[in-house]
Amino acid sequence: MPPLRSGRCWFTGLARVRHAMLYAGLRGASSFLGCSRDPPSVAGELRGELDRFGGVSVKLDALDRLDTVAFQRALQAAIQKWRSEGRVAVWLHIPIFQSRFIAPAASLGFCFHHAESDSSTLTLWLGKGPSRLPGYATHQVGVAGAVFDENTKKILVVQDRNKLKNMWKFPGGLSEPGEDIGDTAVREVFEETGIKSEFMSLLSIRQQHTNPGAFGKSDMYIICRLKPRSFIINFCQHECLRCEWMDLSDLVKSENTTPITSRVARLLLYGYKEGFDKIDLTMEELPAVYTGLSYKLYHKELPDNYKTVTGMD
Amino acid sequence: MPPLRSGRCWFTGLARVRHAMLYAGLRGASSFLGCSRDPPSVAGELRGELDRFGGVSVKLDALDRLDTVAFQRALQAAIQKWRSEGRVAVWLHIPIFQSRFIAPAASLGFCFHHAESDSSTLTLWLGKGPSRLPGYATHQVGVAGAVFDENTKKILVVQDRNKLKNMWKFPGGLSEPGEDIGDTAVREVFEETGIKSEFMSLLSIRQQHTNPGAFGKSDMYIICRLKPRSFIINFCQHECLRCEWMDLSDLVKSENTTPITSRVARLLLYGYKEGFDKIDLTMEELPAVYTGLSYKLYHKELPDNYKTVTGMD
Numbered sequence: 001m002p003p004l005r006s007g008r009c010w011f012t013g014l015a016r017v018r019h020a021m022l023y024a025g026l027r028g029a030s031s032f033l034g035c036s037r038d039p040p041s042v043a044g045e046l047r048g049e050l051d052r053f054g055g056v057s058v059k060l061d062a063l064d065r066l067d068t069v070a071f072q073r074a075l076q077a078a079i080q081k082w083r084s085e086g087r088v089a090v091w092l093h094i095p096i097f098q099s100r101f102i103a104p105a106a107s108l109g110f111c112f113h114h115a116e117s118d119s120s121t122l123t124l125w126l127g128k129g130p131s132r133l134p135g136y137a138t139h140q141v142g143v144a145g146a147v148f149d150e151n152t153k154k155i156l157v158v159q160d161r162n163k164l165k166n167m168w169k170f171p172g173g174l175s176e177p178g179e180d181i182g183d184t185a186v187r188e189v190f191e192e193t194g195i196k197s198e199f200m201s202l203l204s205i206r207q208q209h210t211n212p213g214a215f216g217k218s219d220m221y222i223i224c225r226l227k228p229r230s231f232i233i234n235f236c237q238h239e240c241l242r243c244e245w246m247d248l249s250d251l252v253k254s255e256n257t258t259p260i261t262s263r264v265a266r267l268l269l270y271g272y273k274e275g276f277d278k279i280d281l282t283m284e285e286l287p288a289v290y291t292g293l294s295y296k297l298y299h300k301e302l303p304d305n306y307k308t309v310t311g312m313d
Numbered sequence: 314m315p316p317l318r319s320g321r322c323w324f325t326g327l328a329r330v331r332h333a334m335l336y337a338g339l340r341g342a343s344s345f346l347g348c349s350r351d352p353p354s355v356a357g358e359l360r361g362e363l364d365r366f367g368g369v370s371v372k373l374d375a376l377d378r379l380d381t382v383a384f385q386r387a388l389q390a391a392i393q394k395w396r397s398e399g400r401v402a403v404w405l406h407i408p409i410f411q412s413r414f415i416a417p418a419a420s421l422g423f424c425f426h427h428a429e430s431d432s433s434t435l436t437l438w439l440g441k442g443p444s445r446l447p448g449y450a451t452h453q454v455g456v457a458g459a460v461f462d463e464n465t466k467k468i469l470v471v472q473d474r475n476k477l478k479n480m481w482k483f484p485g486g487l488s489e490p491g492e493d494i495g496d497t498a499v500r501e502v503f504e505e506t507g508i509k510s511e512f513m514s515l516l517s518i519r520q521q522h523t524n525p526g527a528f529g530k531s532d533m534y535i536i537c538r539l540k541p542r543s544f545i546i547n548f549c550q551h552e553c554l555r556c557e558w559m560d561l562s563d564l565v566k567s568e569n570t571t572p573i574t575s576r577v578a579r580l581l582l583y584g585y586k587e588g589f590d591k592i593d594l595t596m597e598e599l600p601a602v603y604t605g606l607s608y609k610l611y612h613k614e615l616p617d618n619y620k621t622v623t624g625m626d
Contacts, residue, residue, distance in 0.1 A: 096419045102412035106431070112409060114528065115428030116449070118419070121528075136429070137450040137530040138490050177451050178522045178531065204612035205518065205594070208601060209491045215427065215434075217450040218491065220533065221608075253623050259599050260610060267612060270619045279613045281518070281594070286572050288521060295534075297573060299517035299580055300592045300613070306583045310566050 046078045048090070054127070055089040056082050060098050072104035079108060079124065088127035094120050139218045140211075144172025145185035145226040147197050148268055154245040155268065156195055156228070157261075161241045168246070168257045170223060170264070180296055182283065185224040193243050194234030197226040201280030202298045204264055223264050225271075225280065248272070277301055359391045361403070367440070368402040369395050373411050385417035392421060392437065401440035407433050452531045453524075457485025458498035458539040460510045461581055467558040468581065469508055469541070470574075474554045481559070481570045483536060483577070493609055495596065498537040506556050507547030510539035514593030515611045517577055536577050538584075538593065561585065590614055 048056035058078075066074075082090060092105055096118045102110075110122040114136040125131035147156040147170075159166040171192035175184040182199030189197050204223045211219040235243035251257065251265040271279040281298040288295055361369035371391075379387075395403060405418055409431045415423075423435040427449040438444035460469040460483075472479040484505035488497040495512030502510050517536045524532040548556035564570065564578040584592040594611040601608055 096425060097416050099412050099415035099419070102415065103410050106409045106412070111430050112428035112433060115425035115433050117424050120425060120428050120433065134487060134526075135453075135490065136528060137453050138488065139452045139454050139533065140448075140450050141452050141531075141533070174447060175451065177448065180522075181520055202518070204610060205515070206608050206610045207494055208606060208608035209493075210606070213447075215449060218454075220452065220454070249623075263599075263610065263612070263615070266619050266622065267615055269622065270615060286576075293521060293523070295519050295521035297517060297519045297576065299576070302576070302580055302583060306579050309579065309582065 046074050048078070048082070054087055055091060056087050057091040057093065059093045060101055061095060068100050068104050071101050072108065075105060076108055079126070083126050088125070089133055090124045090126065092122040094122065096120070139220045140214045141175045141181070142172060142219060142221045143175055143181050143184035143188065144170040144221070144223045145189040145197060146170050146203065146223055146264055146268060147189055147195060147226040147228050148248065148272070149228050149245070150272065152245070153248050153272070155248045155251055155265070156189070156193060157244055157246050157251060158192060158235065158240045159242040161239055166241055167261070168251065168254060169261045181222055182224055185226055189226060192236050192239055194232070196229040198229055199283070200225045200227050201276070201282055203267055203279060203281070204260070206260060225268070225276070359387050361391070361395070367400055368404060369400050370404040370406065372406045373414055374408060381413050381417050384414050385420065388418060389421055392439070396439050401438070402446055403437045403439065405435040407435065409433070452533045453527045454488045455485060455532060455534045456488055456494050456497035456501065457483040457534070457536045458502040458510060459483050459516065459536055459577055459581060460502055460508060460539040460541050461561065462541050462558070463585065465558070466561050466585070468561045468564055468578070469502070469506060470557055470559050470564060471505060471548065471553045472555040474552055479554055480574070481564065481567060482574045494535055495537055498539060502539060505549050505552055507545070509542040511542055512596070513538040513540050514589065514595055516580055516592060516594070517573070519573060536573070538581070538589070
């Protein structure tokens with residue numbers, strides 16, 4: 001029952017790092033700093049910031065002229081000190097141009113937690129047992145748009161240019177960082193087909209692991225129901241081989257499609273004939289309790305009387 | 314309409330790197346190798362592997378004794394060659410103990426694409442316009458379990474130990490790499506409460522961005538309906554302050570709960586009174602077309618007659 005990784009409580013709290021500072025004096029280590037070509041003033045100490053989960057966070061910005069040998073010795077001494085104080089983990093934040101400090105840290109047991117753009121973060125677990133530090137993002141999110149025109153009973157489908165088998169599918173692609181599911185669907189449909197559309201609902205979620213196209217990470221693939229706002233196709237020649245408004249019944253019957261496209265076509269047929277409320281997850285924006293942010297929540301539409309009900313009866 | 318980043322086609326294809334090899338001869342650069350303390354045999358060339366999207370992938374394993382100055386000059390010459398050949402991107406894969414090559418690469422314009430455990434990957438975009446390279450994973454996935462006992466009309470709820478406001482919520486936590494949604498829910502419920510349970514359905518999906526507890530990435534939070542398989546609570550003292558089987562009607566009425574917990578409690582009440590098919594997204598495992606993998610697909614249950622229907626009528 002790991003209190004660090006398992007609970008979401010721990011995660012949310014990461015943002016509320018206490019500003020108590022730890023100065024790992026490293027008097028023992030400073031004697032090694034004669035190796036440094038041009039010792040900076042900060043060389044005699046490795047400054048760490050404590051978090052409320054027993055970890056220490058170190059930013060290497062100020063060490064930019066420190067020698068790697070001196071750094072490794074200072075870090076080793078600091079680790080001993082933090083360990084003796086009962087700290088459970090060390091986080092090292094390293095700007096890309098200070099990456100010469102990565103290998104010395106790795107030789108003391110640090111490994112990459114993540115890296116992006118111009119910096120990397122390494123971690124060392126000091127606690128008992130296996131590391132309980134939280135991991136980094138595990139999923140990419142792709143979104144496709146099933147654009148269905150109720151008036152003509154036609155659905156927008158494409159064939160990818162680069163696939164070995166040219167099967168009919170819904171236009172879609174990966175969400176950008178910070179992009180909402182519905183916005184990805186509308187953007188991708190427009191980029192691939194030239195069709196403008198409006199988000200109606202979320203229809204299905206697929207989870208797939210060790211995805212080769214996701215750098216070995218997992219893939220969450222979501223299909224949305226969209227309503228067309230324009231009808232003249234102008235498809236992207238780079239991405240698509242074909243793009244059509246196809247009769248929904250033809251897509252349902254087609255064998256030249258993926259299982260997930262066929263399944264969602266049948267869901268749409270069910271929705272069209274018996275009411276889209278049978279298949280839709282509708283969206284609502286709600287305030288987040290702890291962070292002051294908002295979020296978007298998707299679930300089956302809740303009848304009004306259940307929104308206000310106060311008991312079982 | 315970017316063909317690289319926008320289309321999922323490109324992504325899936327990443328795995329099918331052609332094994333045509335590119336040897337960037339670097340005869341011009343090899344004259345700089347006198348700087349190397351002990352030039353390895355590979356020093357005269359920087360070997361890159363072409364992918365079918367116009368990119369070049371370089372693994373630095375073989376360069377472990379190369380001088381950083383020689384490396385930077387060799388890389389600079391190789392980039393000129395690849396650019397003249399019309400390559401659109403370079404991927405550099407660097408083992409953690411070779412991280413001294415990162416800063417020299419950064420000075421030529423490379424930046425981190427991602428890093429994990431004992432290696433990092435850097436990229437340089439050579440194509441026209443802004444980079445169209447696909448990003449890395451953008452979301453962490455958290456899963457909570459709403460364990461509802463139809464016989465007693467009670468639901469399993471906890472209060473987190475570390476929150477400022479101790480609100481009732483469903484037990485849950487972050488999914489492990491490669492873990493299915495339902496498995497995360499069952500595992501987290503057991504770890505936090507000691508209750509064994511079985512996955513029934515997916516009830517809701519929440520998307521939230523720039524999450525401080527997700528290292529600035531996005532958060533996908535999914536609530537599942539679970540059926541209890543045991544009833545004696547033995548909750549984790551590290552994570553939870555309280556844990557109870559609460560009357561569902563009391564949770565619906567409670568003000569000491571989060572908006573999402575209250576909403577899902579009302580959904581469960583709706584499902585209990587009018588049939589869980591009104592609120593459930595059921596799960597099915599299907600084969601992936603291109604990769605030989607399988608995936609799990611969640612959507613509203615499709616009536617049998619729509620699974621076999623072949624047209625609109």
